[in-house]
Amino acid sequence: MKSKDYFFEEKMKKIFTEKKVIIDIGGGLRADPTRNNRKKENAWLDEYIKKTEYQVLDKVPDYHPDIIGDIHNLPLKDSSVDAVICISVLEHVEEPQRAVKEMHRVLKPGGYCYIYAPFLFYYHPMRGYYGDFYRFTIDGLRYLARDFRETETHNALGAIATVFNLFPFFSKKTGIFQFFDRLFGKAKSNQTSGYHVFCVK
Numbered sequence: 001m002k003s004k005d006y007f008f009e010e011k012m013k014k015i016f017t018e019k020k021v022i023i024d025i026g027g028g029l030r031a032d033p034t035r036n037n038r039k040k041e042n043a044w045l046d047e048y049i050k051k052t053e054y055q056v057l058d059k060v061p062d063y064h065p066d067i068i069g070d071i072h073n074l075p076l077k078d079s080s081v082d083a084v085i086c087i088s089v090l091e092h093v094e095e096p097q098r099a100v101k102e103m104h105r106v107l108k109p110g111g112y113c114y115i116y117a118p119f120l121f122y123y124h125p126m127r128g129y130y131g132d133f134y135r136f137t138i139d140g141l142r143y144l145a146r147d148f149r150e151t152e153t154h155n156a157l158g159a160i161a162t163v164f165n166l167f168p169f170f171s172k173k174t175g176i177f178q179f180f181d182r183l184f185g186k187a188k189s190n191q192t193s194g195y196h197v198f199c200v201k
Helices: 006-018 043-049 096-106 138-144 159-165 175-183
Strands: 023-025 053-058 081-087 105-117 150-155 194-200
Touching: 006 043, 006 105, 006 194, 081 096, 096 138, 096 159, 138 150, 138 194, 159 175
Parallel strands: 023 053, 023 081, 081 105
Antiparallel strands: 105 194, 150 194
């Protein structure tokens, strides 16, 4: 049986083995805690990352990003980047359509863009740093990614696990509920906590 994160793992391996210049907007990959405000969660990517030009971009210097810049106006040249990773960022920006257009602009033809954005998810701003503006349906995300040549999507949780994920006590303990999602045929539901989106320019 595939793990719940198989889509993420498969696409990260694809990005880090096929592309060289990789920009992680917001540091959501959580691969290097010295360059963002997150604890390290993806240590398995270390062997891949060291073979690339992986950089974290953030709008403020507080968490030591490699590049300081706003996703609405990326400080990168047209067609200059091989891959962009944008995990749990679009809900926190004022103009997500403009942000996605910027990611598309800086990617080289054939470049990869990996996005994760929430749908049925709790309110989570960081006071003084960013607000929490939006949630995205599958239709909304496909529309945002309409300029890309290819788009592949995958839901994050099934319907049952998504309901329990809304409660703080259960938010990190959804494994048993994912079992019930599979049992009752709800694992691929669009009533999900969020979506992974993999795009090719």
